[in-house]
Amino acid sequence: MSQIYRKGILALAIGSALSFSSLVQADVVIGVAGPFTGANAAYGEQFWKGATLAAEDINAAGGINGEKIKLVQGDDACEPKQAVAVANRLVDSEKVKAVIGHFCSSNTLPASDIYDEAGIISITPGSTNPQITERGLTGVFRMCGRDDQQGVVAANYIVDTLKAKKVAVIHDKDAYGQGLADAMKAQLAKRGVKEVLYEGLTRGEKDFNSLVTKIRSSGAEVVYFGGLHPEAGPLVRQMREQGVNAKFVSGDGIVSADMVTTAGGPQYTKGVLMTFGADPLKSPAGKGVVDKLRASGYEPEGYTLYSYASLQAVAAAFNGAGSTEGEAASEWLKSHTVPTVLGEKSWDGKGDLKVSDYVMYEWDDKGKYNQLP
Amino acid sequence: MDGIFLQQLINGLTLGSVYGLIAIGYTMVYGIIGMINFAHGDVYMVSAYLAAIGLALMSFFGLHSFPVMILGTLIFSVVVTSLYGWAIERIAYKPLRNSTRLAPLISAIGMSLILQNYVQLAQGARQQGVPTLLDGALRLHIGEGFVIITYTKIFIIVASIVGMGLLTYVIQKTTLGRMCRATQQDRKMAQILGINTDRVISYVFIIGAAMAALAGVLITMNYGTFDFYAGFIIGIKAFTAAVLGGIGSLPGAMLGGIILGVSEAQFAGLVNSDYKDVFSFSLLVLILIFRPQGLLGKPHVAKV
Numbered sequence: 001m002s003q004i005y006r007k008g009i010l011a012l013a014i015g016s017a018l019s020f021s022s023l024v025q026a027d028v029v030i031g032v033a034g035p036f037t038g039a040n041a042a043y044g045e046q047f048w049k050g051a052t053l054a055a056e057d058i059n060a061a062g063g064i065n066g067e068k069i070k071l072v073q074g075d076d077a078c079e080p081k082q083a084v085a086v087a088n089r090l091v092d093s094e095k096v097k098a099v100i101g102h103f104c105s106s107n108t109l110p111a112s113d114i115y116d117e118a119g120i121i122s123i124t125p126g127s128t129n130p131q132i133t134e135r136g137l138t139g140v141f142r143m144c145g146r147d148d149q150q151g152v153v154a155a156n157y158i159v160d161t162l163k164a165k166k167v168a169v170i171h172d173k174d175a176y177g178q179g180l181a182d183a184m185k186a187q188l189a190k191r192g193v194k195e196v197l198y199e200g201l202t203r204g205e206k207d208f209n210s211l212v213t214k215i216r217s218s219g220a221e222v223v224y225f226g227g228l229h230p231e232a233g234p235l236v237r238q239m240r241e242q243g244v245n246a247k248f249v250s251g252d253g254i255v256s257a258d259m260v261t262t263a264g265g266p267q268y269t270k271g272v273l274m275t276f277g278a279d280p281l282k283s284p285a286g287k288g289v290v291d292k293l294r295a296s297g298y299e300p301e302g303y304t305l306y307s308y309a310s311l312q313a314v315a316a317a318f319n320g321a322g323s324t325e326g327e328a329a330s331e332w333l334k335s336h337t338v339p340t341v342l343g344e345k346s347w348d349g350k351g352d353l354k355v356s357d358y359v360m361y362e363w364d365d366k367g368k369y370n371q372l373p
Numbered sequence: 374m375d376g377i378f379l380q381q382l383i384n385g386l387t388l389g390s391v392y393g394l395i396a397i398g399y400t401m402v403y404g405i406i407g408m409i410n411f412a413h414g415d416v417y418m419v420s421a422y423l424a425a426i427g428l429a430l431m432s433f434f435g436l437h438s439f440p441v442m443i444l445g446t447l448i449f450s451v452v453v454t455s456l457y458g459w460a461i462e463r464i465a466y467k468p469l470r471n472s473t474r475l476a477p478l479i480s481a482i483g484m485s486l487i488l489q490n491y492v493q494l495a496q497g498a499r500q501q502g503v504p505t506l507l508d509g510a511l512r513l514h515i516g517e518g519f520v521i522i523t524y525t526k527i528f529i530i531v532a533s534i535v536g537m538g539l540l541t542y543v544i545q546k547t548t549l550g551r552m553c554r555a556t557q558q559d560r561k562m563a564q565i566l567g568i569n570t571d572r573v574i575s576y577v578f579i580i581g582a583a584m585a586a587l588a589g590v591l592i593t594m595n596y597g598t599f600d601f602y603a604g605f606i607i608g609i610k611a612f613t614a615a616v617l618g619g620i621g622s623l624p625g626a627m628l629g630g631i632i633l634g635v636s637e638a639q640f641a642g643l644v645n646s647d648y649k650d651v652f653s654f655s656l657l658v659l660i661l662i663f664r665p666q667g668l669l670g671k672p673h674v675a676k677v
Contacts, residue, residue, distance in 0.1 A: 037498040038498060038602060039602060041497075041498035042500070173647065199646045200646065200647040201646060202650065204602065204605070205606055206592070206596040206603070207384075207388050207596065209387070209388070209638070210381055210384045210385070210637065210638035210639075210641035210642050210649070211641060211646045213377060213380045213384060214641065214642050216377075217518075229500070230598075230600070233502075234596050234597075234598060237596075241523050242521050243510070258499060261499075261500055261501070261502035262500050262502060262597075263502075264503075264504065264505050264597035265504050267505075
């Protein structure tokens with residue numbers, strides 16, 4: 001008898017604790033998901049720095065419908081399996097209302113399904129694989145362009161400016177890398193250039209010497225790489241070591257100072273070309289934010305401002321729709337223009353940006369990248 | 374065409390000799406206590422970090438000449454990594470010496486996770502790098518083509534041969550080597566004859582770690598970049614090399630490493646680099662079908 005009584009008390013206590021916690025939780029919880037560990041942790045750090053500063057600024061300006069933003073981190077380590085686990089955790093136990101992320105396209109693809117099913121919106125600051133917004137999901141947005149836009153810019157540059165006839169196309173067999181390489185290859189074919197080599201390498205390996213020898217014997221003038229900096233660095237270094245002086249062109253997967261580290265110094269990355277959105281650091285709307293980040297000792301490279309802008313868009317949608325409900329917010333975003341640190345942004349029905357602004361960058365001999373005129 | 378073939382051969386030899394050095398750690402431990410030390414790849418990873426720390430220390434003390442730097446780094450990395458090898462055996466495997474065969478295996482997987490996460494926490498998750506130490510390359514003209522061999526690659530091949538030669542000498546000619554071989558043949562009998570087998574097992578872990586440290590320094594020199602996860606892929610490859618050559622056999626590990634490295638490079642060069650791992654593992658399967666004990670392994674005879 002007393003045991004049943006005790007159990008009843010316990011159940012009551014648990015029940016009231018649960019209801020209390022839901023009462024106390026007045027913040028709007030937003031997940032920031034990306035690789036915070038692993039070889040691509042540099043990008044997770046960019047996401048987090050941008051989002052935390054955005055949350056501070058938005059909270060200081062009144063928050064979302066009067067409530068404060070609270071950020072939680074979701075680490076996918078750029079592993080699709082882990083991304084699914086993290087997405088489920090964010091949805092089920094953290095009860096997030098929106099997600100900024102993920103970074104690697106192969107992670108964003110499965111994770112965004114889970115967010116969409118749960119009726120929350122997700123904005124990826126950096127995943128460029130076209131498939132992400134081509135699956136008819138209502139709540140999936142991106143703050144960046146698509147690989148079929150990026151690949152076209154790269155291919156046109158290779159044909160028009162570099163005037164290359166022999167192009168080797170290398171990818172990392174991942175959704176982002178291969179997708180980008182294929183998009184570039186397709187545009188090359190349209191311009192009448194057939195690649196001399198099309199091969200994949202394995203993510204996580206460091207020795208690409210045999211591939212480099214093959215590139216050398218193909219006589220390529222340009223090597224296009226679809227992939228991320230942990231592989232791009234050693235690849236470009238081993239090319240130069242074997243005397244392959246072909247131009248190295250890649251996409252927005254190498255936008256990190258770690259590119260220089262993995263290549264072994266700026267003498268190897270010098271002259272490397274890449275496509276990326278028009279320099280966000282030069283956007284007049286972002287000046288205040290850039291100064292603030294620099295004052296805190298953090299150089300806002302790569303995706304930092306994209307992440308900041310993503311949170312701005314989420315906040316604007318929630319405020320505009322007057323609720324944190326995914327469908328309403330998604331509808332609002334697709335019909336309004338949002339002023340962000342990257343400038344005015346608006347989205348089409350699929351969740352893609354209406355205007356993408358890919359341009360060419362070149363790495364210099366000091367290990368910095370500059371927009372080409 | 375010849376130039377390309379030769380270039381791929383050299384690519385394969387450098388890769389393969391490094392696989393061989395790491396494979397030694399797997400094969401020696403298996404030979405002596407019959408367990409697969411899955412943490413060995415991560416011991417190599419730790420040694421890569423130690424190599425970078427060693428280089429930083431050298432330049433901090435103002436030692437900038439290449440031989441001094443590399444020697445100092447090598448000694449530092451080998452000594453500290455050996456300590457790791459010894460400590461891992463003490464903590465994770467020795468208490469399980471007389472339990473079931475699977476217990477130390479699980480403990481090894483745990484050790485591997487601990488090492489990865491410890492390095493990640495202590496050193497950060499980002500990619501680490503060291504500047505190029507040895508610049509320049511040898512350029513050989515062969516027919517119409519040419520072969521470029523960087524000095525670093527020559528150094529790797531030479532250092533691997535020296536390291537393996539030294540190890541062969543120790544195992545074949547010294548008292549320590551004799552004790553190792555005796556323990557490998559029959560642990561109980563060796564104990565009865567007055568060999569402290571526990572200590573010999575510790576030595577084996579130290580030797581394996583030292584070889585991994587040599588590989589760590591060489592790879593760090595060659596590729597200049599590594600992270601806390603670097604031990605995983607290369608550990609699997611080295612383990613494959615050990616099985617290919619016959620696990621438990623020292624020359625087998627070296628041979629397996631070279632075969633694996635060269636076949637990977639040649640396949641990537643002649644056919645396609647997408648499927649080079651498929652090719653090397655198919656090779657492994659084929660060899661194991663016809664020689665289950667591996668190339669140089671001794672067939673397992675049931676003791677009566």
